[in-house]
Amino acid sequence: MQPINPDLVRLEQVRRELARRDFARFVQQIKPDYQMTWFHAVICNQLQALARKEIKKLMVFMPPQNGKSEVATRSFPPYLFGLNPNLRIAVLSYAASKAKKFNREIQQRLTSPRYQILFPSVRLASAKDEAVSRTTEQFDLVGYNGSLKSVGRQGPLTGDPVDIAILDDLLKDRLEAQSLTIRENTWNWIVDVVETRFHNDSQILYVTTRWDEDDPAGRFLERDGYRSDANPTGWEVVSFAALKTADIVPYDQRPVGTALWPERHSQQRLEAIRQNSPLTFNSLYQQDPRPSTEAMVFPDWIEVDEFPACDSQFLGMDFGYSNDPTTLIRIGISGRKLYLDELIYETGLTNPDIIERAHLAKVNPREELIADNAEPKSIEEIKRGTTLASGQRLAGLNIKACTKGPGSINAGIQKLKEYQVHYTKRSLNLRREVRNYQWIMAGGVATNTPIDAYNHALDAVRSAVYTKYKVPVGRAKVSIPMRKKTSYFNQ
Template sequence: MNRPQEEWARRSLAAFAATVRPDVEWTPFHRAYYRLLDAFAEGRIRRMMVSVPPQHGKSFGASVLLPAYLLGRDPRIRIAVASYSFALAGRFGQQVQRLMSEGSYRTVFPATLIKGTGPRVQQERTARRTAQEFDCVGFGGGLKAVGRTGSLTGDRVDVLVADDLYKDALEAHSPLVRERIWEWYHAVARTRLHDASRELLVGTRWHEDDLIGRLKRTEQVVELSEWGQTEGVPTGTWVAVSFEALKTGPPTELDPREEGEALWPGRHSAGWLAQRRSADPTLFEALFQGNPVVREGLLYGDFGTYAALPAGLLRRANYTDTADTGEDRLCSICYAAAEDGLCYVTDVVYTSRPMEETEAAVAAMLERNGTTLAQVESNNGGRGFGRAVERRLREVGVRGCTLRLFHQRGNKEARILTHAATVVRQVRMPEDWRVRWPEFAADVCGFRRVFRANAHDDGPDALTGIVETELAPRGGRILAGGFSKR
């Protein structure tokens, strides 16, 4: 190993990882993940919570490479690595020891030695080294691995790494287990920390009231989307990052993927992830998307589905709810109203992309579905959106679609809650709707009765609008060419 490479490996966790484990795969996700861990190692981020899908290498980076790197930089610090079981935490500790015993590690950090790896025989007599605990010879630092109920009594903790404190969904959905972890974190782990300590929580999400979820509700948290946010983080503030298996929303500086792209396509392709999502959308949202939703208290039951549209269709219609704010999503739903009194959803545009893109997408959807009546809420920019869609339809020669703009005066929360049962009773979805429109399905199926608990209400709002339209159709002035506006 040449000198420049050694020096670079001492200054960067990514360079260190590439030096001691040349087989590490460097996807854009892994580069971002190690950059975050590097900011933590340097102390620019002192409290960080990271949600990562299973089998994406989070534990190797956070619970093996990071502790070894930190002890190489400063063999005086005391690190605690905690996980859901004593055995798993111990395996992390053993992997750290094996790494620190290798020649490539000692070349980068020659001063950091553990018992049995160096010439300091006299000093080694007092150094501890067991499967779950070891000291750095001559410096007093080291690592201790504990289960989530393990003791840290008498130990100073400079760096706490809590990696997957919940074993599975059964544990995470147990109020008793969640409360025990909360008590252990406050009564055991935090009592060993001091003003300069650092905390790292990594894991997959199982439940909205897990440790990460509860800390987000009770403490100051900054959701990271730009690298500049890692500078000047206020003391005591958590930095939170969630890496989705399938990207939703527009690209960010931290995660520049396009919507729908897989996080690690070489390991988990978008197609494979879509299959997992269709099998259990709620579980997928938690484990792979970092967006856990408790099944209790959901507003909607299971929607009825259909394999083919029935005979006796009355009209092909559409309802569009434009995005009110930057965080909202446009939801445009095409459906067929039938003689049996049901509304059969045929197509959906559900996105947070900018208006210039959604205008074209909605116009194209209206054309391919043969829509004859399209209702667009004119609130908060909806009027301009509707006119733009009208113009695009004219440009492609569509004349048979009546576009009706109206102002929605009803209270959104009251409307959605009031019509929830009717929506489930009257609306039918295609059999593959969870696969065709996964984000729409996740937000609708996971919608909670407690309104403030929901991140997005755009899907339920549009479905409610469909029911209201069919129960009490609105009038409007028909314009030349088949379009109308109010």
Template sequence: MIKEMPLTQDEQMELEALLLQNYYEDASEDLLSFTEATFQKFKPKGFHKKFYEILTLFALGIIKNLIISMPPQHGKSEGSSRRLPAFIAGKRPDDKIALVSYAATKAQKFGREIMSIMREREYKKIFPDVQYPERGYTGAKANTNENRESINSDGSMKFVGVGGPLTGDPVDVLLLDDLYKDWEEGNSPIIQQRVWDWYTAVAETRLHNDSQQLIVFTRWSENDLIAILEDKGYVKEWKGEQDLNEFIESLDSTEFLKINLPAIKEDEPNEFDERERGEALWPEKHSIKKLTSSRDKDPDKFDALYQGDPVNKDGLMYNPFKTYSELPPAKIRKNYTDTADKGKDYLCSISYDVPLSKTDEHYYVVDVVYSQEAMEKTEPQTAEMLKRTKTKLAKIESNNGGRGFARNVQTLVKRACAINWFHQSGNKESRIYSNSATVNRCLVFPDDWHIRWPQFYKDVTKYKKEFSANKRDDAPDCMTGIIETETKTGNDDWGDSGVI
């Protein structure tokens, strides 16, 4: 066995110097390492590492135009508007950077914080050649809250509010952070138009072929800057389902790569966002209990602010639905089930009451199963709901495996509920649209349905008349089936195929 010899004092010092050199070299190449070196209290979580990885690709010029939407109080501005500009100034000292926020005072505060980072001892060890004016500087280079110029390079930084000037120099890197102050401004048509006009008439006129843009803010409205760019076809969203480098290479030079980080995960895990469905983005600071409480209080605001999914109520298929706090006496409890057509579709199964009163035209929704899970899971879930709610008759679409689903559910519920399967041949869009008014008028939901079935509620209340604008139609399709069944406008009530 070879005995290891202890390092001499000179060797130990040489090793420590080498490790320190590697430490600073890593910090000069990677934004996360840079942030950890210049912000000792920074304790990144999993999503921070992914966020900083994307920002590094932007800083290195691999991503040209980038949009990131994140919930409030999740460290968005620390990465994008404090550390990133300081990092770019070190990597690309000749670049002219412009940082824009909803007000000049907000942008200038970012500017002072960036300068504080660049004056720190650690920064100067990472980027020793970068020189911006210190306090008390009286030289020829600009050193104001609005404009700061590098002493020994062509680089500069401007900090302006929406509506402010960007005249004089071209902009190599345009950073837009929180262009709307609050909910009121974000949903004001006047402010929305003002932001768009400033962006096209002022900001874009300072850009050139190689300029980069980063737009990062909490979403407020479906008419904000991100939404307008999306509507005009300049945005492609990456959801982690394909190789990022291939996705970046597929983008045109005028297109934005968009990444949304929702506070609560709503889809399956992927390479970028490995959370399971229903997990919080930053549970150590914003627990799922806290987030769920916020969502329950105002689901529409929550979807915009925390999920990055705002909705414009113009063009919605449905008006607000009627709700109940107590169920009226029922003649019978029924169910309508639409099985998932494709891998990403939702199974939608709704149990509802037909009222005892002949003068009551409503149908009262009692329970819902709404799931993307495989049939081996949704079959027992549906059967359990049918038994728990004491549903007597169930109608299941037999398209795309629905017949087998119906048979398996019947086996599970035994004689507790009669199952009928049928083939749905009607055009989905036509059926949904033509029955929408009746669906809206006749279906009544529990007054807490946004809490009981949040994804179902979201897919119903945000459903658009413009069908191509919708992510899915499983919930409206199933609700339409109920109305067709009860009004006999679809397949003849409960019998074109017989009861199993």
């Protein structure tokens, strides 16, 4: 047996103590094979600040497959328990199966020899600890009040208050992000279920890739704002683009255009993704859910404060119900200027509901309304009016079906391009659609075919304007040109 080397013993003791004090060293201690890069160290520093309660709300935006969940969701809870085994932590994700997987992986770290060396008093229940829970949905720490619950989106979060909530990707993919119903249900669940478990000192960590301007991250930031001296309770945001942009980011000193983790995701591979799917690249890889102007169908619409008096005024409607909203847009035209104001954007509306909402929006029953021609029965019912449960009679609307046919979508898009279009700042859903409505891209070039998404309010506008003004304004009708490919660095 070799003699004990006191210097090596002291060195190991120092390493363990540093791992207890510093989260980045902790990750490397319990996961020696983890590839800690410079940007992982930046995230670890922010998580350390969260652990010290210097930050109350933290968002981490990163491209997929860059190790964010390993650091923030799998390793951070064990570190928090080591500092304070009385913490009550909730780990939330888009599905119960995903949340349970995180739970199992957290338990594996807590029970590993490397962790037990650092924090030997933090112990999970064994078979003989019948009074202490240990499942893939919840576990308690033996001898302490600490616990961890893992919950999928829309799942219950009852019982004890939550000290720290860790949200990891609440939307699974773009299909979910594009669903108004899923976005609304997710946000309502956050507000009605998750945040009701918070107390004055509760903290929240949201780790995600961006999908949409209206995703939970976007709604959090719109509601709470960014953290600053003037807004200390806002969100601290750490965001890494797959390819460095020209934005000045103190913690990211890469040259513009270079890859975040070239050993894992090369610049060549990322450039190919950008060319083939600009929207996916901008949102999922650049953490900027706005599409590139190259892909946008309407890149130059203007936001205004109010809807002005116009030479001509009418309404456009697109029907929806379960998943898609019913939309009603007021349209005004003065010369070559067109103005839009969102009046209705809501799912689950029956025809009597639509009539009532229109009256509440102060729609004149005699005002011309051009609606989707796919629902003649709805058009007839809305024209006849309705009687409310109170007995009040509401007059029907002056509604008629729009003109549709082969090529009418592109013709309607071209008709709108003949105007300088403005929309009111209160038209939030219309604004979101304008910023996300885009052409299908082929090899980095925009085609003449729009993606069938983000178009409910826009369909109401497009079909109504096309129906009313089929003849081009002041010039001959032209086809929509193919757009030229533009270098990323010249955008």
